[in-house]
Amino acid sequence: MAKVLLIAEHDGTSLNPSTAKCVACAAEISGAEIEVAVFAESAGAIAAQAASLDSVSRVLSNEATANRGALAAVLAPQIVAMADSYDYIFGPSTTFGKDLMPRVAALLGVNQISDIMSVEGERVFKRPIYAGSAVVTVEAPAGVPVVATIRTASFRAVGAGNSAPVDAVDVSADIPDHTRFIASETGKSDRPDLQSASRVVAGGRALGSEENFDLIYKLADKLEAGVGASRAAVDAGYVPNEMQVGQTGRIIAPDLYIAIGISGAIQHLTGIKDAGTIVAINKDEEAPIFEVADIGLVGDLFNVVPELTEALD
Amino acid sequence: MEKILVGLKRVVDYNVRVRVKGDGSGVETEGVKMSINPFDEIALEEALRIKERGEANEVVVVSIGSGEAQQQLRTGLAMGADRAILVETVATPDPLSCAHALLEIVKRENPELVILGKQAIDNDNAQTGQMLAALWGRPQGTFASKLEFNGGSVRVTREVDAGLDVIEVDLPAVITADLRLNEPRYVKLPDIMKAKKKPLDQIPLAELSVPDSPAIAETGFEPPAARERGIMVDDVAGLVGALNDKGLL
Numbered sequence: 001m002a003k004v005l006l007i008a009e010h011d012g013t014s015l016n017p018s019t020a021k022c023v024a025c026a027a028e029i030s031g032a033e034i035e036v037a038v039f040a041e042s043a044g045a046i047a048a049q050a051a052s053l054d055s056v057s058r059v060l061s062n063e064a065t066a067n068r069g070a071l072a073a074v075l076a077p078q079i080v081a082m083a084d085s086y087d088y089i090f091g092p093s094t095t096f097g098k099d100l101m102p103r104v105a106a107l108l109g110v111n112q113i114s115d116i117m118s119v120e121g122e123r124v125f126k127r128p129i130y131a132g133s134a135v136v137t138v139e140a141p142a143g144v145p146v147v148a149t150i151r152t153a154s155f156r157a158v159g160a161g162n163s164a165p166v167d168a169v170d171v172s173a174d175i176p177d178h179t180r181f182i183a184s185e186t187g188k189s190d191r192p193d194l195q196s197a198s199r200v201v202a203g204g205r206a207l208g209s210e211e212n213f214d215l216i217y218k219l220a221d222k223l224e225a226g227v228g229a230s231r232a233a234v235d236a237g238y239v240p241n242e243m244q245v246g247q248t249g250r251i252i253a254p255d256l257y258i259a260i261g262i263s264g265a266i267q268h269l270t271g272i273k274d275a276g277t278i279v280a281i282n283k284d285e286e287a288p289i290f291e292v293a294d295i296g297l298v299g300d301l302f303n304v305v306p307e308l309t310e311a312l313d
Numbered sequence: 314m315e316k317i318l319v320g321l322k323r324v325v326d327y328n329v330r331v332r333v334k335g336d337g338s339g340v341e342t343e344g345v346k347m348s349i350n351p352f353d354e355i356a357l358e359e360a361l362r363i364k365e366r367g368e369a370n371e372v373v374v375v376s377i378g379s380g381e382a383q384q385q386l387r388t389g390l391a392m393g394a395d396r397a398i399l400v401e402t403v404a405t406p407d408p409l410s411c412a413h414a415l416l417e418i419v420k421r422e423n424p425e426l427v428i429l430g431k432q433a434i435d436n437d438n439a440q441t442g443q444m445l446a447a448l449w450g451r452p453q454g455t456f457a458s459k460l461e462f463n464g465g466s467v468r469v470t471r472e473v474d475a476g477l478d479v480i481e482v483d484l485p486a487v488i489t490a491d492l493r494l495n496e497p498r499y500v501k502l503p504d505i506m507k508a509k510k511k512p513l514d515q516i517p518l519a520e521l522s523v524p525d526s527p528a529i530a531e532t533g534f535e536p537p538a539a540r541e542r543g544i545m546v547d548d549v550a551g552l553v554g555a556l557n558d559k560g561l562l
Contacts, residue, residue: 011475071480072443073452095473099455102408102440106447111409111529114438128537129436132490134340135535141527178483179452181372182468186476191498195474199561231492241493247437247494248352250474256561266330273537277559278553294543295555307549312562 002031002122005086008038008050009096011186012068017196018092025150027055027158030118035060037082037169041068047166055231059166059171069181070096076103077173083108086145093149093251094195102239105147113138113148127151131247132270152195153253153274162270190280191217194243197226199256200275202245205232206261206282206301212238213238215305216260222312229254230262246271261301264289281305314425314462314484316371317360320415321389322350322405323382324435334537340534342423349385352390352430356490358462360428361393368462371395371425375418378405383419383513390508397511402518409526412444417521419449424485431456431489442489447503452482456491 004026009016019036026034036050037060047061060082066074079100083089088103091097093115105112106241118126125148128180140146192256193201201223213233220227228245229238247253247267253274260281262268272278280293283300290296297304325331326346334341360372374384374389377400386397400414419427432439446453454460454469458477461468471478472491491529545550556562 052326069480072455073446076447084353091431095456095471098439099443099453103444103447104452105440106409106412106444109409109524111407111526111527112438112440112444113529114436114440124532130325130331131341131434131437132537135537136531137533137535138422139530139532141529144527176450176452178486180481184473184476184478195335235492240476241491242474242476244492247434249431256556264427267327273540277556277561278543279556281552290545291542292540294540294559295546295552296543297548297552299548304549308552311549311553 001033001202002029002030002088003027003086004034004088004090005079005082006034006036007089007091007097007100008036008046009092009094010038010040010046012040015046016092017051017153017157018094020053020160021152021155022057022090022092022150023158024155025116025119026088029122033057039067039070039078044203049168051164052160053068054160054162056162056164057059058164060169061166062171063170065292066175071179071181071182072100072103073176073179075100076107077175077243078171079104080107081173082169085143088146088148091149093151096100097149101102101147101149105140108145108147110144115151116148117151117154122292128270131267132273133266148198149252153251169282189210191220192224192226192302194226194250195227195252199223199225200228200254201225201258201260202228202230202262203233203260204230204262205236207233207238210238215301219258219305219309222309226254230268237244259289259293260305262289263287264292316364316373316422316424316425317369317426317428318419318422319353319357319360319372319374319389320427320429320441321357321374321385322351322430322433323347323376323378323385324433326348327351327434333534337533337535347381347384349388349435350430351450352432352434352490354497355492355494356428356430357389357392357394358495359490361403362495363462373398373422373423373424375400375415377402377411377518379403385490386513387508388500390511391504391511392498393504396512397513399513399515400514400518400521406518407526407528408438408440409444410523411441412448413517414521415441416448417523421443426484426486426488428488428490431491440485446487451489452486453489454480454482454486455489457488458491458493460488479519535540
């Protein structure tokens with residue numbers, strides 16, 4: 001038996017899709033018994049969603065006012081207090097999990113594995129390094145829990161036909177007051193979420209301005225797609241950082257990814273390598289994006305994109 | 314505040330295209346250009362700006378690695394850091410050991426603020442800052458894009474997947490720098506000359522009390538699975554046709 005404690009990610013009201021992908025990863029460990037911990041101010045609806053995920057054997061619901069805002073300094077000691085009976089403690093490799101899991105690992109005195117992309121054995125995993133230029137096989141030491149984050153783009157979400165029991169737990173841990181949640185400023189958008197969208201349209205530096213990025217939004221709206229950007233476009237101030245796709249931004253795996261005016265630096269490609277179909281539109285036929293694109297079109301985006309948007313009517 | 318400690322890691326330069334060695338024993342780092350990890354450069358820039366605003370008196374840069382990391386520390390001194398510490402070891406150890414070593418330096422130096430990059434672009438772990446904060450029992454403000462100091466606390470704007478989170482942490486604290494915290498300055502030639510005279514202490518890692526942590530073994534390296542080269546289309550009609558063929562529209 002391999003007992004897995006998976007830390008659920010949520011926004012205070014509903015479960016983030018990253019959790020169902022982490023369950024899929026954990027389920028690949030032979031004999032895995034997967035328990036999902038929900039730390040929230042009000043956990044009911046989130047715990048119910050977690051309990052519906054296939055392969056989950058139990059949901060541990062932990063409600064406390066201090067859990068608001070998912071502060072790593074607040075959650076980590078609670079997770080450590082629960083850690084004893086688990087062989088694996090997993091979280092998603094999103095900003096939530098990346099913030100939290102190393103703090104948990106250090107408190108447990110173990111190293112952490114970042115960005116698991118495949119399960120190769122009981123304690124053997126693969127993970128990308130150097131912006132995905134290399135893949136390393138790692139083996140966690142025996143006798144200590146495996147603490148890891150999971151690269152969600154590498155796994156398909158499990159189904160939601162389960163009804164696992166939900167147990168309220170009361171963890172006794174010292175909660176520090178040196179860290180206080182103030183506010184979340186989330187981008188309000190009617191578009192599909194970049195992380196989970198099945199189609200994504202992304203723009204690069206070649207757009208030239210924030211105003212010109214409208215071309216990307218219009219095409220995305222026509223396709224009911226999420227919108228992403230290269231680091232260069234973020235750096236240039238055309239779009240906010242949460243739209244950045246790549247090594248230091250989002251790692252995504254949509255069915256369709258349309259890269260417009262993006263040259264395709266390795267740091268960007270690592271964020272899309274699991275996409276189903278990659279379309280590249282670029283005026284430079286030598287751009288590295290064409291080496292990975294399934295469909296390439298050499299042309300001036302300022303002509304091609306409006307024409308494409310119109311053609312989709 | 315009196316002192317800010319900044320971590321600088323020596324890594325393969327951002328522009329180098331890294332390749333896996335033929336025998337799968339690692340990645341090729343022989344003869345490639347090495348630089349300060351870009352996020353650490355942002356961390357240092359932020360510390361220097363805090364000092365230049367009169368909100369801190371001293372900026373100390375620290376690196377953990379081989380003697381060659383002195384080059385990156387000298388660059389940090391040329392950017393404007395006051396002094397440098399090299400924790401010397403053959404190769405940079407795992408993140409938990411790095412965090413323990415940094416904690417030892419923190420105990421010696423007593424900084425009110427430690428700023429590190431959010432991740433190093435070689436191993437892409439994004440762990441050391443959080444681990445240091447945990448071992449130190451202090452707050453962490455990761456992926457920071459804005460810092461506002463107010464007496465004994467700092468308000469940290471964090472870049473998260475959903476947008477921005479704002480938290481307030483008491484000092485001392487650990488901050489990890491994200492891309493948009495600032496744009497690092499360029500080093501000027503006279504500053505490089507001046508930096509040669511600034512103090513750089515070397516401390517062997519073995520002299521610090523760093524407990525053995527159970528290591529994660531790296532058993533093999535391979536290039537990423539390549540995507541097959543696709544088709545080129547001539548125009549928008551061709552593109553729409555190709556997308557239709559794949560059932561994507």
